[in-house]
Amino acid sequence: MKAEEILQKHNLVRTSCRQSIINTIAKSGHAVSEDEIKHNIEATYDRTTFYRSLKTLIKKNIIHKIVVDNQVIKYALNDAEVLNTKHVHFYCNQCKTVECLPDVELETPLLPAGYKETETELVVKGLCRKCNC
Amino acid sequence: MKAEEILQKHNLVRTSCRQSIINTIAKSGHAVSEDEIKHNIEATYDRTTFYRSLKTLIKKNIIHKIVVDNQVIKYALNDAEVLNTKHVHFYCNQCKTVECLPDVELETPLLPAGYKETETELVVKGLCRKCNC
DNA sequence: TTTATTTTTGCAACATTGTTGCATTTAATT
DNA sequence: AATTAAATGCAACAATGTTGCAAAAATAAA
Numbered sequence: 404m405k406a407e408e409i410l411q412k413h414n415l416v417r418t419s420c421r422q423s424i425i426n427t428i429a430k431s432g433h434a435v436s437e438d439e440i441k442h443n444i445e446a447t448y449d450r451t452t453f454y455r456s457l458k459t460l461i462k463k464n465i466i467h468k469i470v471v472d473n474q475v476i477k478y479a480l481n482d483a484e485v486l487n488t489k490h491v492h493f494y495c496n497q498c499k500t501v502e503c504l505p506d507v508e509l510e511t512p513l514l515p516a517g518y519k520e521t522e523t524e525l526v527v528k529g530l531c532r533k534c535n536c
Numbered sequence: 537m538k539a540e541e542i543l544q545k546h547n548l549v550r551t552s553c554r555q556s557i558i559n560t561i562a563k564s565g566h567a568v569s570e571d572e573i574k575h576n577i578e579a580t581y582d583r584t585t586f587y588r589s590l591k592t593l594i595k596k597n598i599i600h601k602i603v604v605d606n607q608v609i610k611y612a613l614n615d616a617e618v619l620n621t622k623h624v625h626f627y628c629n630q631c632k633t634v635e636c637l638p639d640v641e642l643e644t645p646l647l648p649a650g651y652k653e654t655e656t657e658l659v660v661k662g663l664c665r666k667c668n669c
Numbered sequence: 670t671t672t673a674t675t676t677t678t679g680c681a682a683c684a685t686t687g688t689t690g691c692a693t694t695t696a697a698t699t
Numbered sequence: 700a701a702t703t704a705a706a707t708g709c710a711a712c713a714a715t716g717t718t719g720c721a722a723a724a725a726t727a728a729a
Contacts, residue, residue: 416676416725437715449679454716456677470603493651517665518626526659532650549696549705570686582708587687589706671729678723686715694707699700 413463420448420456425465425480434469434477434492434501469526471501479503495531502531546596553581553589558598558613567602567610567625567634602659604634612636628664635664 406425410417427443428435435443441453448456457478460466466478471494479492479501491504504527529535539558543550560576561568568576574586581589590611593599599611604627612625612634624637637660662668 418677418725420678450715451680451717452678458716468603470601470609476603517668518660518662519668520660520662527651527653529651529653535650535652551696551706553706583686584688584709585707591687592706673728674726676723676725678721680720680722682718684715684717686713688713689711691709692707693709694705696703696705698703 409465413465415459415463418456419446420452421460424453424456424460424478428466428478428480432502434471434479436475436477440478469501477501492526493531494526494528495534497530497534500531501526542598546598548592548596551589552579553577553585554593557586557589557593557611561599561611561613565635567604567612569608569610573611602634610634625659626664627659627661628667630663630667633664634659 406422406429407417409425410421415421423444423446424440427440430443431439437453437457441447457466461468464481466480469477469479469492471477493502493504494500495502539555539562540550542558543554548554556577556579557573560573563576564572570586570590574580590599594601597614599613602610602612602625604610626635626637627633628635
C-alpha cells in the first residue's frame with residue numbers, strides 16, 4: 404500500500420513529512436532509527452514537525468516504537484495485514500538490524516487463567532541470513 | 537537471589553544505588569519505569585549516578601530496557617534462570633503494567649533458512665487477570 | 670477556480686533526558 | 700590501617716522531546 408493511501412485510510416492530511424517517514428520505513432523493510440529516517444529524507448523538516456509526525460503516526464497505529472539492544476529506539480511499520488495480530492521481528496545481534504518476518508508462523512502460548520490476549524509481538528534474536536555465513 | 541549476590545556474581549561493586557534499583561524491580565515483579573524506581577528508593581542519588589547505575593546493570597545483563605505503549609521506557613530484571621532463553625512478557629493494555637510470565641511455555645517459530653536463533657522475547661498484549669473482570 | 674476552514678509548519682523558548690570531566694568519597698584489597 | 704580501585708556528586712554540556720503562536724499549506728465549500 405502506498406503512503407498516501409495509508410494516510411488517507413486513517414483520515415490524516417497527506418503531508419510530505421508523514422509520507423517520507425512511511426516510505427523510508429517501508430523501503431528499508433526493517434525497523435529504522437530516527438537518524439536513519441532523517442538521512443533518507445531529501446527535504447529537511449523542523450525537529451518539531453518531525454517529532455509531531457512520528458507521534459501522529461504512532462497514535463494512528465501506522466508505526467510503532469521498539470527498543471533495540473537496550474539503547475536505540477527504532478520505528479517499524481505496522482503492516483496493515485499484520486496489525487493487531489501475531490507479529491514476528493528478528494533482531495540480528497551482529498548487524499543490529501530488525502527485520503519483519505511475516506512468513507513465520509507464531510503460536511500464541513497458553514496464558515495463565517484470567518489473562519486475555521489481543522496482540523502478540525515476538526522478537527527473536529540471533530544471527531540473520533547475511534551475518535550467519 | 538539477593539541483589540548483593542547478583543552484583544557479586546557479575547564482579548560489580550555493591551553500591552546502595554545498584555542494590556536499590558535491583559531490589560525495586562525485583563520486588564515489583566514487573567517492568568518498572570525510571571520514576572517508579574526513583575520513588576521507591578528512600579535515598580536520593582544524583583541523576584548522574586542513577587543513570588550510570590542503570591547503564592552498568594544493562595551492560596552486565598542484569599536488567600534490560602523495553603518500550604511500553606510506544607512511549608514509556610521500562611526496566612525489567614533479567615532473571616538469571618530465564619536469561620538467554622525463551623522469555624515471555626505480558627503487557628496489559630488497561631493498567632499498562634508489564635509482568636513476566638515464567639510459567640508460560642513458548643515455542644520458537646520456525647525461522648527462514650539462514651537465520652540462527654539465540655534468544656527469544658515474546659510480548660503478549662491484552663488484559664491482565666486484574667483488569668479482565 | 671477562488672474563498673473559507675481546518676490542519677500542519679516553523680520558530681522560539683522551554684522541559685526533560687542523558688553524558689562527560691574531575692575532584693572527593695566510598696568500597697574492596699593488602 | 701593503609702593502599703588501590705571504583706563510584707559519587709557537581710557543574711557544564713549535549714541530545715531529545717514539548718508547547719504556544721503566527722504563517723503557510725492542504726482540504727472542503729462556494
